[in-house]
Structure formats: C-alpha cells, structure tokens
Amino acid sequence: MRNIPPFLREIWSTSKPLTIASIGIRLIRAFLPIATLYIGKLIIDEAIRLIAAGVPHDLMDAWHAGHLNHLLLLLGLEFGLAIVSDLLGRLVSYVDTLLSERFTNATSIRLMEHAATLDLEDFEDADLQDKLDRARRQTMGRMNLLSQLFGQAQDMITVVSFAAGLIAYAPWLMLLLAIALIPAFVGESHFNAMNYSLNFQWTPERRQLEYLRQTSASVETAKEVKIFGLHNFFIDRFRELSDKFYDANRALAGKRAFWGTLLSALGTMGYYVAYGYIAWRTVRGDFSVGDLTFLAGSFRRLRQLLESLLTGFSQVASQALYLDDLYSFFEIQPEIISKADAIAVPKPIRTGFVFDNVGFRYEGSENWALRHLSFELHAGEVLALVGENGAGKTTLVKLLARLYDPDEGRITLDGRDLRDYDLDELRANIGVIFQDFVRYHMTAAENIGVGQISDMNNRARIEDAARRGMADEVIAGLPKGYEQVIGRRFKEGMDLSGGQWQKIAIARAYMRDAQVMILDEPTAALDARAEFEVFERFKELSDEKTAVLISHRFSSVRMADRILVLAHGKVEASGTHEQLMAQGGRYAELFELQAQGYR
Numbered sequence: 001m002r003n004i005p006p007f008l009r010e011i012w013s014t015s016k017p018l019t020i021a022s023i024g025i026r027l028i029r030a031f032l033p034i035a036t037l038y039i040g041k042l043i044i045d046e047a048i049r050l051i052a053a054g055v056p057h058d059l060m061d062a063w064h065a066g067h068l069n070h071l072l073l074l075l076g077l078e079f080g081l082a083i084v085s086d087l088l089g090r091l092v093s094y095v096d097t098l099l100s101e102r103f104t105n106a107t108s109i110r111l112m113e114h115a116a117t118l119d120l121e122d123f124e125d126a127d128l129q130d131k132l133d134r135a136r137r138q139t140m141g142r143m144n145l146l147s148q149l150f151g152q153a154q155d156m157i158t159v160v161s162f163a164a165g166l167i168a169y170a171p172w173l174m175l176l177l178a179i180a181l182i183p184a185f186v187g188e189s190h191f192n193a194m195n196y197s198l199n200f201q202w203t204p205e206r207r208q209l210e211y212l213r214q215t216s217a218s219v220e221t222a223k224e225v226k227i228f229g230l231h232n233f234f235i236d237r238f239r240e241l242s243d244k245f246y247d248a249n250r251a252l253a254g255k256r257a258f259w260g261t262l263l264s265a266l267g268t269m270g271y272y273v274a275y276g277y278i279a280w281r282t283v284r285g286d287f288s289v290g291d292l293t294f295l296a297g298s299f300r301r302l303r304q305l306l307e308s309l310l311t312g313f314s315q316v317a318s319q320a321l322y323l324d325d326l327y328s329f330f331e332i333q334p335e336i337i338s339k340a341d342a343i344a345v346p347k348p349i350r351t352g353f354v355f356d357n358v359g360f361r362y363e364g365s366e367n368w369a370l371r372h373l374s375f376e377l378h379a380g381e382v383l384a385l386v387g388e389n390g391a392g393k394t395t396l397v398k399l400l401a402r403l404y405d406p407d408e409g410r411i412t413l414d415g416r417d418l419r420d421y422d423l424d425e426l427r428a429n430i431g432v433i434f435q436d437f438v439r440y441h442m443t444a445a446e447n448i449g450v451g452q453i454s455d456m457n458n459r460a461r462i463e464d465a466a467r468r469g470m471a472d473e474v475i476a477g478l479p480k481g482y483e484q485v486i487g488r489r490f491k492e493g494m495d496l497s498g499g500q501w502q503k504i505a506i507a508r509a510y511m512r513d514a515q516v517m518i519l520d521e522p523t524a525a526l527d528a529r530a531e532f533e534v535f536e537r538f539k540e541l542s543d544e545k546t547a548v549l550i551s552h553r554f555s556s557v558r559m560a561d562r563i564l565v566l567a568h569g570k571v572e573a574s575g576t577h578e579q580l581m582a583q584g585g586r587y588a589e590l591f592e593l594q595a596q597g598y599r
C-alpha cells in the first residue's frame with residue numbers, strides 16, 4: 001500500500017484538471033444510489049397511501065383531482081436521477097480514459113528517460129532486463145488501477161451513505177454483514193499475493209517465451225530459421241515452456257475458484273440472515289412496506305458494495321504490489337556519472353590517453369577481459385588494434401568511451417583521470433562505431449544524422465559525412481535518396497546489403513566530427529577495395545584527430561601509425577608494421593598467415 005501515495009501523486013501531476021474532474025464526478029455519483037433507493041421507498045409508501053385513501057379508478061379523473069401530483073413528482077425525480085447517473089457514468093469513464101492514457105504515456109516516457117541514464121553494465125544484467133520487462137508491463141497494466149482506486153473511493157462513500165441509513169434502522173445488522181465478509185477478503189488477498197509471486201518467479205521464463213516468439217518469426221531471423229528449418233524447434237520449446245506456465249497458473253486459478261466460492265457463500269449467508277430479520281420486523285409492523293424495500297435494497301446493495309470493495313481492496317493491493325517493479329526500476333542508479341566538479345575535455349587534446357595498468361572484469365565473470373594493460377594513445381595518431389577473437393579490443397574501446405570504468409589501474413586523458421571529465425562532454429568528443437552498430441529503421445538521412453543529433457536537420461553536413469564515409473553512392477541508388485526509409489521493418493523500408501549498411505554507419509562516425517574517432521571493425525562486410533579506401537580516407541580525414549582502428553584485415557591495419565597487438569587482455573607488442581614484422585612475433589605470424597591465403 002506504500003506505493004499508492006506516490007502513484008496518486010503521479011496521477012495528480014499528470015493532469016490536475018482531469019484528476020479533479022474524475023474525483024468530483026465520482027463524489028456526486030457516490031450519493032446517487034442511496035438517493036435513488038430512498039425515492040423508491042417514498043414512491044412505494046405513496047402508492048400504498050393512495051390505495052388506502054381510495055383514489056378514483058380512472059387515470060384522468062385521478063390526475064385532474066390532483067391525487068397523483070406527489071407520486072408524479074417522485075417518479076420524475078427518480079427518472080432524473082437515472083438520467084444523471086447514466087450521464088455521469090459515461091463522463092467519468094471518458095475522463096478516466098483520458099487520464100489513464102496520459103498517465104501511461106507519461107510513465108513510459110519516464111521509463112525511457114530513466115533507462116537512458118543507466119550504465120551499459122546495467123543493461124547487460126539479466127536481472128535488470130527482467131525488471132525492465134516487468135516495469136514495461138506495469139505501465140500498460142496500471143491503467144485500470146487508476147479507475148479501480150477512484151472507484152473504490154466512490155464505493156466507500158456510497159457504503160457510508162447506505163450504512164448511515166441502515167444504522168438508523170438496525171445497527172447490529174451492519175456488523176453482521178461486515179464480519180461475514182472478512183473471510184472472503186482474506187482469501188482474495190492471499191490469492192492475489194500468490195498470483196503476484198507466481199508472475200514474479202516466472203519473469204525469466206516469460207522473457208524467454210517472448211524471445212522465442214520473436215526469434216521464430218521476425219525479419220531479422222526469418223532467413224536463418226527457414227534455411228535451418230528451425231520453426232518446429234522454436235515452436236516445441238515455446239510449447240513446452242508455455243505449458244509449464246499454464247499448469248502453474250491453472251493450479252492456482254483452481255484453488256482460487258474453490259476457496260473464493262466457499263468464502264463468499266459465508267457473506268451471502270450473512271445477507272439472508274439480515275433479510276429474514278427485516279422481513280420479520282415488517283410483519284410485526286415495526287417497518288412500512290416502503291421501509292422493507294428500502295432496507296432490503298440497501299442491504300443487497302451494501303453487501304454487493306462491501307464485497308466488491310473488499311475484493312477491490314485486495315486487487316488494488318495486488319496491483320500496487322506490481323508497482324513495486326516500476327518503482328524499484330526507477331530506484332536503480334547509474335554508477336558511471338560525472339563528478340560534481342567535473343572538468344571540460346581539453347580542446348584540442350594535447351598529449352592523449354594513457355592506460356595505466358588497467359584491469360577490467362565483466363560483471364559476473366571470473367575472467368579478466370583486460371589485465372595489466374598499459375599503453376599510450378597519443379594525440380593525433382592513428383592507432384590500430386589487432387588480436388585474436390576475445391583478446392579484449394572492443395572492451396578497451398568501451399573503457400575509453402567510459403561505457404565502463406576500470407576495476408584496476410586508471411585511464412588518463414592529458415594527465416587527468418577520465419572520471420574527472422564531464423561524461424557527456426567526453427562522449428561528445430569520442431565517435432565510436434562498433435562492429436554491432438545499430439541499423440536504425442529510419443531514413444538514410446536520419447541514419448547518418450544520429451551521429452550528431454544536434455545537426456540532424458543540417459542536410460549539408462549529412463551529405464558531407466555521407467561523402468566521406470562513401471555512403472553517398474549507396475544513397476544515390478535509393479529511390480527516395482536521403483529520404484528513403486531503410487531496413488525491412490516498415491512498409492516503405494528498403495533493405496541494404498551488409499556492406500552498404502556499414503558505409504552508412506561509417507558516415508555516421510564522420511557526422512560526429514569528434515576529436516577521437518574509433519572504428520571497431522565496422523568494415524568487416526566491405527569488399528577489399530572499399531575497406532582499403534575507407535581506411536585510406538580515414539587516415540587522411542583524421543589528420544587533426546586521434547583515431548583507433550580495429551580490423552582483422554592486415555592490409556588495412558598496416559596503414560596505421562602504430563599497431564598494438566593485444567593478447568589475453570594485455571599488450572603483447574606494439575610498433576609500426578615494419579617494426580612488428582621485423583620482431584617476428586604473433587603479428588608477423590598472423591600477417592603471414594593471411595598473406596599466404598592470397599598467394
């Protein structure tokens with residue numbers, strides 16, 4: 001229940017007028033049932049009075065004699081209340097729909113905003129992904145919590161109004177009714193908690209189900225799934241897992257139905273005991289027939305209301321339990337942040353970066369991805385990183401861009417620890433294209449423009465970046481040129497070849513025009529000539545820049561000013577191509593291996 005106040009605060013801040021409207025209308029509606037019922041009682045009493053008074057049998061005669069005036073007035077009132085009640089009901093659901101929609105959107109945006117502040121490491125954590133998944137579901141599922149919560153408040157006021165009326169007639173019957181409903185309430189709460197814990201426990205499996213559903217049928221996977229005939233493999237896995245989930249759900253739903261029926265029968269019994277008692281008092285002459293209908297009606301409504309209020313409470317409680325996921329997601333704080341007194345990145349960078357005995361281990365991993373790593377990246381040089389798969393090249397780049405902080409040693413830029421610099425500035429000064437760069441299913445211009453989002457609308461700059469990255473030829477071949485949506489996901493989209501995508505990504509790096517440029521193997525799919533040209537241009541164009549290249553093609557690597565050979569997370573050798581060849585170590589061996597393949 002502690003989640004309810006912040007939830008209400010958020011609703012309030014989503015839209016004050018809508019919240020006021022929703023509460024105001026409900027307040028009026030809360031008193032309509034008792035008013036309707038009471039007027040009903042007056043109508044019956046009036047009818048009985050008229051019978052006793054002996055009114056003329058002809059309707060017109062009775063009308064003209066004015067006998068029916070009071071009855072008609074009461075009927076008119078009852079009719080008016082019915083219309084108002086219906087109107088307000090529709091109005092409140094309209095207001096709630098608007099409010100819920102705005103609340104859901106606002107929460108989704110908050111979720112995205114918060115996710116944007118988190119560390120890369122957080123995203124790689126399966127627990128966080130589970131949490132994020134549950135939090136996302138919350139934003140969708142919490143729409144009705146709002147109506148339910150406000151509805152509860154409305155029902156509560158109605159109950160008080162009925163109870164006030166009933167207490168005047170028979171106070172202890174009220175008590176009986178309340179006590180009879182307690183078992184049902186306890187049962188409901190118990191099963192709601194069980195349901196939550198079931199859903200909670202099954203989050204990893206649910207994410208797997210989602211993954212299987214996606215992987216078995218998506219643009220990205222369709223090719224391979226078809227060629228390898230994987231449909232049944234995925235379907236069987238899905239079926240197996242979903243059956244297990246179904247069984248667990250069914251068992252719980254069964255128990256819930258059984259106990260729910262039994263416990264609510266107790267509440268019903270309470271109602272009939274009360275009904276019998278009122279009937280008896282009417283027979284004895286303590287109550288009028290109008291009183292009987294009013295009391296019986298009040299009791300029936302009160303029982304329904306109390307029951308729905310109590311089960312509603314436990315439902316609200318269970319939904320609020322789910323809010324925990326949302327709020328606990330918001331509580332995750334990033335560790336990689338700017339210090340309060342962060343300094344600006346030097347322009348231009350004077351000496352460069354120094355890795356001083358750096359060690360880094362991925363969260364949850366036993367092995368060091370990098371250890372005792374020391375080297376310098378001089379300002380203005382083009383440094384190539386080579387090494388076998390898993391040697392730590394990409395990890396090094398991620399540390400340079402402060403996507404992670406080292407666990408041991410330190411990295412400095414112009415003599416100051418990287419952590420001293422403003423994080424946003426640092427990232428703004430480093431342009432990295434990773435091997436698994438993102439293919440945005442947007443227009444070609446936007447795909448390049450995201451490299452420098454502030455210049456997204458600067459077409460001249462985008463075209464210039466495209467030229468440098470050799471993406472201009474690719475774009476010239478697209479039917480709508482820069483405005484062509486690329487990728488297969490959307491209807492108007494047009495897919496590109498792997499190498500063409502890479503050219504677009506490289507153009508994105510040029511768009512950034514950062515002091516430090518890093519290409520982490522985004523050229524693997526380029527043909528030999530294209531990669532050669534890309535690197536040659538890269539060297540030319542990064543005249544004033546510090547650059548890092550990662551490639552497994554030695555023909556490209558040899559163009560760098562200096563080459564760093566990484567093995568098992570350490571620098572094994574460094575030097576120019578000629579120096580390394582002369583040393584005859586791993587570099588010479590790998591180079592020869594590749595060269596032989598071409599002879």
Ligand SMILES: Nc1ncnc2c1ncn2[C@@H]1O[C@H](COP(=O)(O)OP(=O)(O)OP(=O)(O)O)[C@@H](O)[C@H]1O
Nearest residue numbers: 124362365369387388389390391392393394395396
């Ligand atoms: N997100 C991650 N979580 C855990 N371990 C990781 C992660 N990314 C990489 N590793 C591990 O860290 C080590 C270094 O990986 P890295 O990606 O830096 O290698 P690389 O030299 O870039 O390899 P490649 O040439 O294949 O791209 C590897 O042993 C890898 O298994």
